[in-house]
Amino acid sequence: xxxxxxxxxxxxxxxxxxxxxxxxxxxxxxxxxxxxxxxxxxxxxxxxxxxxxxxxxxxxxxxxxxxxxxxxxxxxxxxxxxxxxxxxxxxxxxxxxxxxxxxxxxxxxxxxxxxxxx
Amino acid sequence: xxxxxxxxxxxxxxxxxxxxxxxxxxxxxxxxxxxxxxxxxxxxxxxxxxxxxxxxxxxxxxxxxxxxxxxxxxxxxxxxxxxxxxxxxxxxxxxxxxxxxxxxxxxxxxxxxxxxxxxxxxxxxxxxxxxxxxxxxxxxxxxxxxxxxxxxxxxxxxxxxxxxxxxxxxxxxxxxxxxxxxxxxxxxxxxxxxxxxxxxxxxxxxxxxxxxxxxxxxxxxxxxxxxxxxxxxxxxxxxxxxxxxxxxxxxxxxxxxxxxxxxxxxxxxxxxxxxxxxxxxxxxxxxxxxxxxxxxxxxxxxxxxxxxxxxxxxxxxxxxxxxxxxxxxxxxxxxxxxxxxxxxxxxxxxxxxxxxxxxxxxxxxxxxxxxxxxxxxxxxxxxxxxxxxxxxxxxxxxxxxxxxxxxxxxxxxxxxxxxxxxxxxxxxxxxxxxxxxxxxxxxxxxxxxxxxxxxxxxxxxxxxxxxxxxxxxxxxxxxxxxxxxxxxxxxxxxxxxxxxxxxxxxxxxxxxxxxxxxxxxxxxxxxxxxxxxxxxxxxxxxxxxxxxxxxxxxxxxxxxxxxxxxxxxxxxxxxxxxxxxxxxxxxxxxxxxxxxxxxxxxxxxxxxxxxxxxxxxxxxxxxxxxxxxxxxxxxxxxxxxxxxxxxxxxxxxxxxxxxxxxxxxxxxxxxxxxxxxxxxxxxxxxxxxxxxxxxxxxxxxxxxxxxxxxxxxxxxxxxxxxxxxxxxxxxxxxxxxxxxxxxxxxxxxxxxxxxxxxxxxxxxxxxxxxxxxxxxxxxxxxxxxxxxxxxxxxxxxxxxxxxxxxxxxxxxxxxxxxxxxxx
Numbered sequence: 001x002x003x004x005x006x007x008x009x010x011x012x013x014x015x016x017x018x019x020x021x022x023x024x025x026x027x028x029x030x031x032x033x034x035x036x037x038x039x040x041x042x043x044x045x046x047x048x049x050x051x052x053x054x055x056x057x058x059x060x061x062x063x064x065x066x067x068x069x070x071x072x073x074x075x076x077x078x079x080x081x082x083x084x085x086x087x088x089x090x091x092x093x094x095x096x097x098x099x100x101x102x103x104x105x106x107x108x109x110x111x112x113x114x115x116x117x118x
Numbered sequence: 119x120x121x122x123x124x125x126x127x128x129x130x131x132x133x134x135x136x137x138x139x140x141x142x143x144x145x146x147x148x149x150x151x152x153x154x155x156x157x158x159x160x161x162x163x164x165x166x167x168x169x170x171x172x173x174x175x176x177x178x179x180x181x182x183x184x185x186x187x188x189x190x191x192x193x194x195x196x197x198x199x200x201x202x203x204x205x206x207x208x209x210x211x212x213x214x215x216x217x218x219x220x221x222x223x224x225x226x227x228x229x230x231x232x233x234x235x236x237x238x239x240x241x242x243x244x245x246x247x248x249x250x251x252x253x254x255x256x257x258x259x260x261x262x263x264x265x266x267x268x269x270x271x272x273x274x275x276x277x278x279x280x281x282x283x284x285x286x287x288x289x290x291x292x293x294x295x296x297x298x299x300x301x302x303x304x305x306x307x308x309x310x311x312x313x314x315x316x317x318x319x320x321x322x323x324x325x326x327x328x329x330x331x332x333x334x335x336x337x338x339x340x341x342x343x344x345x346x347x348x349x350x351x352x353x354x355x356x357x358x359x360x361x362x363x364x365x366x367x368x369x370x371x372x373x374x375x376x377x378x379x380x381x382x383x384x385x386x387x388x389x390x391x392x393x394x395x396x397x398x399x400x401x402x403x404x405x406x407x408x409x410x411x412x413x414x415x416x417x418x419x420x421x422x423x424x425x426x427x428x429x430x431x432x433x434x435x436x437x438x439x440x441x442x443x444x445x446x447x448x449x450x451x452x453x454x455x456x457x458x459x460x461x462x463x464x465x466x467x468x469x470x471x472x473x474x475x476x477x478x479x480x481x482x483x484x485x486x487x488x489x490x491x492x493x494x495x496x497x498x499x500x501x502x503x504x505x506x507x508x509x510x511x512x513x514x515x516x517x518x519x520x521x522x523x524x525x526x527x528x529x530x531x532x533x534x535x536x537x538x539x540x541x542x543x544x545x546x547x548x549x550x551x552x553x554x555x556x557x558x559x560x561x562x563x564x565x566x567x568x569x570x571x572x573x574x575x576x577x578x579x580x581x582x583x584x585x586x587x588x589x590x591x592x593x594x595x596x597x598x599x600x601x602x603x604x605x606x607x608x609x610x611x612x613x614x615x616x617x618x619x620x621x622x623x624x625x626x627x628x629x630x631x632x633x634x635x636x637x638x639x640x641x642x643x644x645x646x647x648x649x650x651x652x653x654x655x656x657x658x659x660x661x662x663x664x665x666x667x668x669x670x671x672x673x674x675x676x677x678x679x680x681x682x683x684x685x686x687x688x689x690x691x692x693x694x695x696x697x698x699x700x701x702x703x704x705x706x707x708x709x710x711x712x713x714x715x716x717x718x719x720x721x722x723x724x725x726x727x728x729x730x731x732x733x734x735x736x737x738x739x740x741x742x743x744x745x746x747x748x749x750x751x752x753x754x755x756x757x758x759x760x761x762x763x764x765x766x767x768x769x770x771x772x773x774x775x776x777x778x779x780x781x782x783x784x785x786x787x788x789x790x791x792x793x794x795x796x797x798x799x800x801x802x803x804x805x806x807x808x809x810x811x812x813x814x815x816x817x818x819x820x821x822x823x824x825x826x827x828x829x830x831x832x833x834x835x836x837x838x839x840x841x842x843x844x845x846x847x848x849x850x851x852x853x854x855x856x857x858x859x860x861x862x863x864x865x866x867x868x869x870x871x872x873x874x875x876x877x878x879x880x881x882x883x884x885x886x887x888x889x890x891x892x893x894x895x896x897x898x899x900x901x902x903x904x905x906x907x908x909x910x911x912x913x914x915x916x917x918x919x920x921x922x923x924x925x926x927x928x929x930x931x932x933x934x935x936x937x938x939x940x941x
Contacts, residue, residue: 004624004828006659023660024624025831028860029824057624058831058849060856061906090849097912098905 005030005056009041012050013118018042019110021052026063035066039073048080048117052110059091064098071103082106082113131227132177132184135192138223139174142196142216143167146203155208162206166199173199190232194239196220201243205250217244218270225274237268302402308391309399311359313337313352316398325405327377342374344381358390359397366390371406382407434466452570456487459538459563464489466559467524467552469540474528475500476536476567483537493541499523500537507534509557511548524548526560530568538563581606587646593622594829597693597744597810597836600628601781603789605802607754615642615684616752616803619650621657626694626832629657632705632750632805633686645682648673649727653688663688663701663737667727671703671735674728683728687750691742693809694835694848698742701735703727706756706767709749709774710742716771744811744840747784749774754800755792781806812840817877822863822891830859830876834887841880843934851932854913855887857906858928862891865926883934892925 005024012019020038024030042049051067053059067083074081081104085092095106107113146167150160177184177192197220204213217240224236296319299306305322309315318333326333326342333341343351351372358366367389374384388401456474463472471491475483483500493499499512503525512523522544528536538560542548585604592600602618615635622628631653635645652673656666667688674682685705691698700708700719704726707718722738742748756766770792777787785804793802816837820826831852838848855876862874874891910917910930918929 025828027824027827027856028863029827058853058856060853060860061909062860064905088846090846090853093846093850094853094909097909 005034007034007037009037011046012114013047015043015045016047017114017117018046018049019052019114020049021054022056024056025058026056026066027058027060028062031062031066034063035070038070042074042079044077046079048082049074050082050084050107050110050113050117052084052113053091054084054086054089054110056085056091059094061098064094064100067095067100068103080104080117082116084108084110084113128184128186128189129182131186131189132180134227135189135196135223136174136178138219139170139177139192139196142200142219143170143174145216146170146207149207157208159206163203166203166206170196170199189227190236193220193224193236197236197240197243201247204244204247208251213247214244214266221268221270222274225272241265241268305403307333307338307401307403309338309355309401311355311397311399313339313355313399315341322403325376325403326374342376344373344375347372355388355399358388358399361390363390374403383410452567452574453487455566455570459566460487460489463538463540463556463559466555467540467542467548468546469524469542469548470546472538472540473500474536474538475504477504477534481534486536493523493539496523496539496541499525500539503527503537503539504534509553509560511553522547524552524556526553526556528560528564528567530564535564535567535571587617587643587650589618589620592620593628595620595622595628595693595832597626597812597833598628598691599781599808599810600630600806601785602805603785603803605754605789605793605798607798607801615646616754616801617646617650618750618803618805619653620805620807621654622829622832623657623690624660624828626829626835627690627692628807630689630691630748630750630805630807631686632689632708632752632803633684634705634752634801634803636683645674645684648677649684649686657688663690663699664735667701667703667735668733671727671730671733675731683726685726685753689748689750691748691807691809694832694839696742696744696809696839697739698748699737699739701737703735704729706751706753706763709751709771710740711747711749711774712743713745714775716774718767718771742809744809747779747781747806747808749784750805751788752801752803754798754802755788755804757800758794759799779808781808812837815877815879817875819873819875820859822873824860824863826863826874827856827859831856834876834878837878838885841885841934843885847932847934850913851885851887851930854910854917854930854932855889857910858887858889858930861906861928862889862926865891885932885934887930889928889930890925 005022005026008021008023010019010021011017018038018041020041022034026034038049038051049070051070071081083095083100083104084107085095086108092106095101100106105113105116107116144167146163150158150163173192173195177188180188197217200213200216200220207213220240221233221237224233228236299317300320302319302321305325306317306319307315307322308317314335314337315333318328318330320330322333323329328341339348339351354368354370358368367387369385369387371383371385373381375381383406385404385406386401388399391398391400456476460472460474463469471489471493473488473493473496474486475497476486477483481504483497483504485497502512503510504527507527507529509524509526512525523539523541525537525539527534528538538556540548540556588604589602592602600620602620604616604618615633615637617631617633617635619631620628621631631650633646633649635642635649637645649670653666653670656669661669667686670686674684684703686703687700687705687708688703689698689700689708698710698719700722702708702721702723704724707720707723709716709718711717719738719740722736724735725733751770753763756770757763758766770788773788773791774784777784784806788804789802816833818830818833820830834852834855835848838851843851859874859876872892874889876887876889878885878887880886907917910928914930914932916929916931920927920929
């Protein structure tokens with residue numbers, strides 16, 4: 001059926017930073033595909049990637065696992081991963097519980113995340 | 119009555135008196151030639167005779183200048199000359215004779231009184247001569263001398279008068295007859311028995327160009343009969359004059375020749391006239407050119423009238439057949455065409471019954487339609503006609519009972535598509551004219567049937583395509599019940615462009631679409647396909663309703679080949695928020711039933727798609743409490759010919775009010791009460807959605823597939839919301855339950871389980887959820903480091919995992935309003 005989650009890729013700072021904007025609900029039905037799409041969208045020349053989850057309505061453990069895996073892959077390429085999840089939203093709550101901060105910084109907005117990488 | 123003299127002109131009188139004088143002088147001279155008495159004075163007599171001759175010559179020469187009194191004078195002088203001759207010649211029997219001549223002349227040419235005057239002169243002269251010659255003669259002799267010429271004159275004059283009366287009558291009669299014949303409009307010709315023209319009237323002159331003086335004396339054959347008919351003319355005349363009957367008449371039409379050589383058709387009426395053994399032929403000849411022309415004109419007129427009547431008859435036939443062709447083009451069904459056709463054929467041919475046999479793909483014939491009444495032997499005859507491939511008649515065939523049959527093959531593109539057969543009972547028998555008419559009919563009918571067949575095939579394709587574009591099953595939506603119906607229009611019309619769709623969306627919302635594309639048939643169906651795909655894509659991208667509709671409008675405006683238009687209603691029902699949002703692009707307003715009271719969702723109305731390049735669409739929302747029902751439909755449900763659409767909508771509201779709550783039952787009820795028995799004029803599509811009341815407890819079974827997670831969460835959110843959970847509580851409990859369900863799908867599914875159950879109950883402020891699968895629980899998935907279980911434990915007050923033989927039961931508990939929301 002339809003994809004619950006949508007991924008929009010955007011390049012910033014002269015292709016040095018890739019922003020992946022996720023909307024919808026991220027569960028096991030779309031986690032793997034989403035991870036692959038983000039990985040493929042990041043060239044080795046880029047300095048880092050921002051996963052923007054400001055408008056993501058739902059994330060579960062499989063989505064979180066995808067983010068952890070993405071952080072490892074990005075790190076092994078000497079690139080930076082930063083995620084955006086405004087506090088008080090369900091997604092931020094889940095990231096907090098699983099202590100995602102240990103894997104990558106969590107930002108309140110895209111602007112600060114992009115600025116940090118640049 | 120005028121006197122005799124008037125009958126004679128003065129010239130005749132003059133000449134006759136000249137003859138009289140001449141004859142008398144010659145007679146007198148002759149008496150001198152023969153031996154006679156010496157006493158006769160010869161010289162005197164010669165002088166007298168000479169004088170008479172001179173007078174005669176003068177009178178003759180005078181001619182027309184002579185007057186009546188000259189004649190009288192001459193006659194008196196003649197009597198004097200005779201008297202003198204008598205005196206000189208002596209008594210002779212010759213002289214009384216001369217006196218008598220004079221008397222006769224007088225009586226013949228003069229009036230009686232003048233004649234008597236002359237007779238007196240004669241008598242007196244003769245008496246004087248006698249007295250002088252013999253003074254002693256007796257008185258008797260004297261009286262005799264005077265009386266004899268007198269009596270003789272009276273006698274002769276009486277005879278003459280009678281004779282001349284008759285002559286005059288005859289003359290007048292002839293004059294009248296001639297006048298009649300001369301003024302007669304028809305030529306009148308008299309011939310003798312040898313064909314020589316005896317008379318020729320003025321009309322004959324005008325008709326033939328020959329004058330009477332030119333014609334009379336010539337033969338009719340030479341003058342006016344065409345050479346090639348000469349022989350026949352003579353034979354005919356001969357037969358007429360030799361016929362035994364005294365009054366034989368012939369009447370015939372024959373060609374005649376004019377003087378200028380031109381010919382004309384004439385009608386001759388000839389009669390044999392027998393006058394005391396002398397046989398004549400008289401005939402009237404009339405120029406019949408004009409009459410023949412009029413006859414020909416009348417005949418042509420009659421023929422034209424007959425031809426026109428025939429043409430009108432054929433036109434009537436063609437007209438009624440044309441109506442059939444029109445009917446076929448108007449997409450009547452084949453059955454309708456055939457039924458009407460056989461009725462028409464029976465009427466036009468005055469037949470007892472008519473049947474159309476249709477050929478299948480293997481060219482086997484079977485009855486397609488028939489008027490009441492069976493045609494015995496019709497099927498066999500139809501086979502014969504199909505084989506012959508031409509219209510034919512069957513008369514008095516011993517193998518066929520019940521009268522004459524007529525049959526014609528129906529051809530389309532050279533193939534026999536059917537055979538039309540009609541029968542009649544004697545004395546009605548089909549003829550060549552019927553064959554002609556039926557052949558004419560078959561040409562059009564064959565095409566009509568071919569059209570109808572092509573149309574029915576296309577109709578079927580379009581309908582199949584149309585149905586393929588509608589959801590073949592509606593999604594299961596937690597907390598919602600949906601039902602839909604699609605009813606194609608009655609088969610006369612084309613498959614319409616109605617469509618509907620149900621799109622489950624993130625967060626448990628559901629999109630409902632009801633649309634009507636203006637195009638019909640295959641074109642309409644394909645446009646529905648494009649709109650449907652595009653709408654699903656836009657909707658799942660997460661655009662708001664107004665934006666989705668605007669994008670569809672762009673699609674239709676820019677991509678439709680010809681100006682295509684569609685009305686559409688796009689509704690988003692959010693069961694978690696108990697709200698409904700809608701955008702209306704020129705479509706009939708949706709109806710919402712709240713607490714048994716129907717009301718139309720007005721507002722948000724805008725123009726249909728494809729009308730304007732940049733129309734404004736707005737999204738309007740309203741609360742949709744649990745237990746309410748939403749109804750979307752197309753105009754086919756509320757529009758009826760001759761009725762106001764407002765009446766139709768009022769009727770719809772009334773039917774919805776009395777209908778059962780269940781969406782399926784509601785749809786059935788509406789179709790049963792609002793669609794006419796013979797089917798709707800237009801397509802009818804209905805889509806109903808009921809926001810089910812939220813129960814205290816629930817239990818639902820889902821397929822063990824990742825795709826079940828979103829609906830499960832939607833259901834759960836709605837239930838939790840109804841149970842009074844806050845926004846973050848809903849998110850957290852849903853996340854925890856989702857982890858349990860994900861486990862159930864991964865592990866239960868791996869063991870061959872096909873489903874998992876989720877149930878929920880509330881006990882005061884405490885919510886308890888249970889997820890049961892058919893697999894064994896595993897602590898960890900590879901790589902997730904037990905995050906699922908961590909999440910559940912963190913988010914819920916208690917988590918219990920109970921492995922069982924038939925599967926695993928995960929129980930989750932949480933007290934609402936207890937555990938802090940966003941930590």
